[in-house]
Amino acid sequence: MTPEKEKLLFATYPIFDRTHERFRTGFNCEDGWFGLISEIAKWLPYANFSGLKIVGVKEKFGRIIIDFRNSDKDEVLAISNILDGYTEYSATICEQCGEFKNPLRDHCKSMNAFQPRG
Numbered sequence: 001m002t003p004e005k006e007k008l009l010f011a012t013y014p015i016f017d018r019t020h021e022r023f024r025t026g027f028n029c030e031d032g033w034f035g036l037i038s039e040i041a042k043w044l045p046y047a048n049f050s051g052l053k054i055v056g057v058k059e060k061f062g063r064i065i066i067d068f069r070n071s072d073k074d075e076v077l078a079i080s081n082i083l084d085g086y087t088e089y090s091a092t093i094c095e096q097c098g099e100f101k102n103p104l105r106d107h108c109k110s111m112n113a114f115q116p117r118g
Helices: 005-012 029-045 073-090
Strands: 053-060 063-069
Touching: 005 029, 005 053, 029 053, 029 073, 063 073
Parallel strands: none
Antiparallel strands: 053 063
């Protein structure tokens, strides 16, 4: 993700723990998921989980992975279930451009799952 968009996410949403070591390299995904990440950061605090912080965001196998920490162990399963839903939903959003993608055909010509990030 571009540094400008990362800065905006960190400045807008206090749910991100930018001091955590997993954020050393920023958000490890492309700009197309900016809207999805914003949506997660905007709505997750409304669930009123104790001390919930997002400590990392990355792409893995074409899906978004959100790492978190929470002070209440009883809430971990509920948080995981919510974030698992976003992980599955992210498979329908192009990581490059942010538009809906059809898994049966190539979406972005610039997207290649076997090409290393540059």
